[in-house]
Amino acid sequence: MLDLMRLFGQVVEEQSFTVVARKLGISQPAVSNQIRAFEEKLGVKLLYRKGKGFALTPEGEIVHKHALHMLDEWSELMREIGDSEKLMSGKIHIGASHIPGEYLLPAYLAAFRKNYPEIIFKLSIGDSLEMAEKVLSHEVDFAVVGAVFDTEKLTSEFWLNDELGFVISSDHPLSTCESLEINSIMEDPMIIREMGSGHRRAFEEAISKHGLDLNDFNIVLEVGSTEAVKNAVRSGIGFSFLSRHASESCEKQGLVWANVKDLSIERGFYLLTRRNKPLTLIADECYRFLASQRSEARGQGLE
Known part of the structure; x- marks a missing residue:
């Protein structure tokens, strides 16, 4: 019934x-x-x-x-009655945008599963807008995305901070510059994430503070994932901006991280659920576990 x-x-x-x-x-x-x-x-x-x-x-x-x-x-x-271990089994389906899905969640889910080894996960990865739609349509239990979706049917809870930094191929002339001016990079070929991504939204919001928009940049390639950004930059197509969570071992990957003066691109990752719609027992336990990592990350200076 x-x-x-x-x-x-x-x-x-x-x-x-x-x-x-x-x-x-x-x-x-x-x-x-x-x-x-x-x-x-x-x-x-x-x-x-x-x-x-x-x-x-x-x-x-x-x-x-x-x-x-x-x-x-x-x-x-x-x-x-969630303390009953026999209830803590089944599948949790989580949606995630690319950075949390590819670089953050795997480690957190592994830690969670140590406490509940009977639980299995399905992780769907796409842009933030796509994941919000999956939450609305009940295709995932909840999502972790790089943009806020506070609507009549969705609610977002802050999770972790992120920062986007300028990256260029190590053999590009700009790679030797310790600091760049925003005006000095606008004519160079640029790689950008797809429409609907939190990454792109954060970049647009940052440059708008300088009275600029995407039309002021020489965008030559639009891609659908962070790894595609890395590969395109490494191949010499152009520069881009990359999440610091995805920037580990940049030098080993043929990439250089540089500073662009007066251009601070910060954003958050958010836990996204349907408003006033309770999660299943196991999904709620996982959600609470992830939310609890926020304070630990802050204490470790990861935000």
């Missing part, structure tokens, strides 16, 4: 049988049949057609309100 309640809640939230079916990986008729089965169990009609969509019947509104409350209560119950 809880599964039917949860499905009914998703259909109402998405206002589409087709969207819910696609997100769950099942057919649209399967969703319709399960909603019909839910109605038969309750003995009332929950939905009626309205134009091209549907609306809740008076009984449907009552059931929807109580279903949400009961699902919240169930999640709270599971959380309160």
